Amino acid sequence: MLHFxxxxxxxxxxxxxxxxxxNNNNIETYATTDNRVANSPxxxxxxxxxxxxxxxxxxxxxxxxxxxxxxxIKFLQAADQEFVxxxxxxxxxxxxxxxxxxxxxxxxxxxxxxxxxxxxLVFLNLIDSQLADQLNEPNANSILVTHSLxxxxxxxxxxxxxxxxxxxxxxxxxxTGKIGTQIVSFFLPSASIDLPIISIGIDNLSQSLTHRPVxxxxxxxxxxxxxxxxxxxxxxxLEGNMSNQDTAFNNIKNNSKPFxxxxxxxxxxxxxxxxxxxxxxxxxGTVTGGSKGFFIDYTxxxxxxxxxxxxxxxxxxxxxxxxxxx
Numbered sequence: 001m002l003h004f005x006x007x008x009x010x011x012x013x014x015x016x017x018x019x020x021x022x023n024n025n026n027i028e029t030y031a032t033t034d035n036r037v038a039n040s041p042x043x044x045x046x047x048x049x050x051x052x053x054x055x056x057x058x059x060x061x062x063x064x065x066x067x068x069x070x071x072x073i074k075f076l077q078a079a080d081q082e083f084v085x086x087x088x089x090x091x092x093x094x095x096x097x098x099x100x101x102x103x104x105x106x107x108x109x110x111x112x113x114x115x116x117x118x119x120x121l122v123f124l125n126l127i128d129s130q131l132a133d134q135l136n137e138p139n140a141n142s143i144l145v146t147h148s149l150x151x152x153x154x155x156x157x158x159x160x161x162x163x164x165x166x167x168x169x170x171x172x173x174x175x176t177g178k179i180g181t182q183i184v185s186f187f188l189p190s191a192s193i194d195l196p197i198i199s200i201g202i203d204n205l206s207q208s209l210t211h212r213p214v215x216x217x218x219x220x221x222x223x224x225x226x227x228x229x230x231x232x233x234x235x236x237x238l239e240g241n242m243s244n245q246d247t248a249f250n251n252i253k254n255n256s257k258p259f260x261x262x263x264x265x266x267x268x269x270x271x272x273x274x275x276x277x278x279x280x281x282x283x284x285g286t287v288t289g290g291s292k293g294f295f296i297d298y299t300x301x302x303x304x305x306x307x308x309x310x311x312x313x314x315x316x317x318x319x320x321x322x323x324x325x326x
Contacts, residue, residue: 053082053096054131054165058150061124061171064117065184066155069107072120076104096127121171132168133189149314153322157183157202159294162318164311167198177226179207180295186315188308195276196300196308198315203285203293213290220265223285223295232271232281263287270302278302282312288321 060075083097103123106115115123149162152169163169163186170185185199205214208222229235264286273279280302285295296319298312 049082050131050134051165053079054128054135055150056082057100057124057128057131058152058165058169061121061128061169062153064120064124065171065173067117069117073104073107076100076107080104096130099123099127118172125168125170125172129168129187129189132166135166149318152184152186154183155322157181158322159183159200160318160320160322161200161315163198163315167311176201179204191304191308193276194301194304194307196298196304196311198312199297199299200319201295201297203295204291205287205293206291209291214287214293216263216265216285216287219285219287219293220267223265223267223283227267227269229271232269233274234270234272236270238268238270276301280305282309284316294319294321 056075056079060072060079063069063072063075080097080100083100103115103120107120109115148165150165151160152163153160166188167186168189170187173184174182176182180201180203182199182201185197187195187197203219203222205219205222206212209218224237227235227237264284267283267285268281270278270280278301279299281297281299283295283297285293287293296312296316298309300308
């Protein structure tokens with residue numbers, strides 16, 4: 001049944017990729033036409049098992065984030081069956097299939113030591129990253145890869161967003177400062193030098209500001225107070241310069257439904273990462289429910305920042321808060 005659902009979603013993605021045109025030149029343009037992509041044996045080989053397995057793993061991550069271990073195990077078992085269908089052998093303890101099977105055993109072990117949700121998510125993040133890396137190999141570069149988006153939903157925090165299925169999900173949640181929690185991150189593992197990352201988080205503004213409702217300007221000032229050289233070595237604030245120079249950024253700012261809200265802030269800055277060098281970041285934030293702040297951060301190498309910005313725009317436009325404000 002789970003294989004059928006994943007296959008159905010994949011067929012919808014293939015169909016969507018054929019007739020959808022985003023008219024966006026900033027995402028990589030491929031010379032292959034739609035018909036040639038649809039008839040490509042290498043693409044069919046890539047989509048038949050790898051993509052279905054990746055979809056099932058993404059669902060397992062989301063179920064585990066929501067605390068539904070039983071549903072997560074079912075998705076993992078279905079993913080393992082895809083490995084079997086693809087005749088994937090277990091060559092080492094680092095193979096995705098081996099990790100999936102071992103993880104299922106640990107998650108099913110209720111009487112023994114088992115495994116915590118956070119540790120299980122670490123394993124799932126590793127497997128998801130490996131599969132995403134395979135999907136972005138040259139033989140999988142296609143209209144499908146470029147234009148197809150999957151839904152991510154987190155019931156605990158009440159968010160829904162679309163993301164490129166060939167990006168990896170990091171479902172590990174952790175605190176960011178005194179009032180913030182990072183809910184999820186999406187990254188492109190094959191672009192190891194650029195390392196584009198899109199993160200979504202939530203701030204409990206009532207812990208810093210006692211009154212309600214919190215204005216967007218107050219949220220902006222609070223967020224700016226946490227952007228400094230301590231957290232970002234070589235921090236340099238770009239005070240709205242991109243709004244005059246970057247058309248793609250203007251399109252994001254002028255989106256009719258950013259975050260599904262009428263107001264949001266943007267912060268743009270650069271910093272120097274000890275491993276990846278000069279990085280550039282943009283943060284979008286909005287207030288909902290009077291004291292709840294949502295933020296989306298996009299970070300990449302400064303030289304390739306514009307390359308992945310259109311993906312951020314699509315995710316930002318698709319963001320929904322599924323829990324009504326109280």
